Amino acid sequence: MDFFDAVKNRRSVRKYKAGAKIEKETLVKIAQAGCLAPSARSVNPWKFIILTEKERINGLKKIIGNNGSFLEEASAAIVIICEDTRYYLEDGCAAAENMLLAATALNLSTCWIAGDKKDYCEDVLKYLEVPAGNRLICSIAVGVADEFPVKEKPKAQDVIRWEKY
Numbered sequence: 001m002d003f004f005d006a007v008k009n010r011r012s013v014r015k016y017k018a019g020a021k022i023e024k025e026t027l028v029k030i031a032q033a034g035c036l037a038p039s040a041r042s043v044n045p046w047k048f049i050i051l052t053e054k055e056r057i058n059g060l061k062k063i064i065g066n067n068g069s070f071l072e073e074a075s076a077a078i079v080i081i082c083e084d085t086r087y088y089l090e091d092g093c094a095a096a097e098n099m100l101l102a103a104t105a106l107n108l109s110t111c112w113i114a115g116d117k118k119d120y121c122e123d124v125l126k127y128l129e130v131p132a133g134n135r136l137i138c139s140i141a142v143g144v145a146d147e148f149p150v151k152e153k154p155k156a157q158d159v160i161r162w163e164k165y
């Protein structure tokens with residue numbers, strides 16, 4: 001898929017075809033796109049914990065609650081963890097966006113699930129047996145869409161300011 005089509009087609013999908021399988025190879029491809037993200041001073045502080053077993057995904061869903069209720073039907077969840085570096089959040093978010101677009105280009109659908117700042121962060125880290133000194137950036141639900149949301153997006157001409165605000 002062309003880059004601009006992937007950007008245009010990406011939508012947060014919250015209904016997935018239950019039972020759809022995604023090859024591990026495909027998930028690795030998505031994770032590789034995360035690894036290609038920019039990172040301040042090239043620290044690359046991330047780890048991507050990929051859950052594919054239903055029981056593991058549902059365990060995550062239980063901890064996260066309403067923010068990720070749709071995880072139930074997702075084929076996988078990619079949890080982004082970063083070492084607690086100066087730019088952990090920016091680095092982790094850059095990796096996340098790369099992965100959302102990669103999944104779209106592979107005709108899969110995703111939804112970003114908040115991590116950083118949420119009161120369930122510590123519980124998620126504990127559930128995934130993440131060592132101390134790491135932060136939860138977000139989780140990404142990955143699946144085969146069972147809905148096709150349309151969303152009005154801002155137009156460039158409305159947000160661009162040339163040369164000064």
Ligand SMILES: Cc1cc2nc3c(=O)[nH]c(=O)nc-3n(C[C@H](O)[C@H](O)[C@H](O)COP(=O)(O)O)c2cc1C
Nearest residue numbers: 010011012013014067068111112113114115149151
């Ligand atoms: C930092 C961040 C946190 C988000 N957290 C959640 C979340 O916890 N649950 C959820 O369903 N969607 C979450 N989203 C998805 C947004 O709701 C979604 O991107 C927004 O509504 C725009 O829709 P679109 O992604 O289809 O363009 C999050 C997105 C971002 C960038």
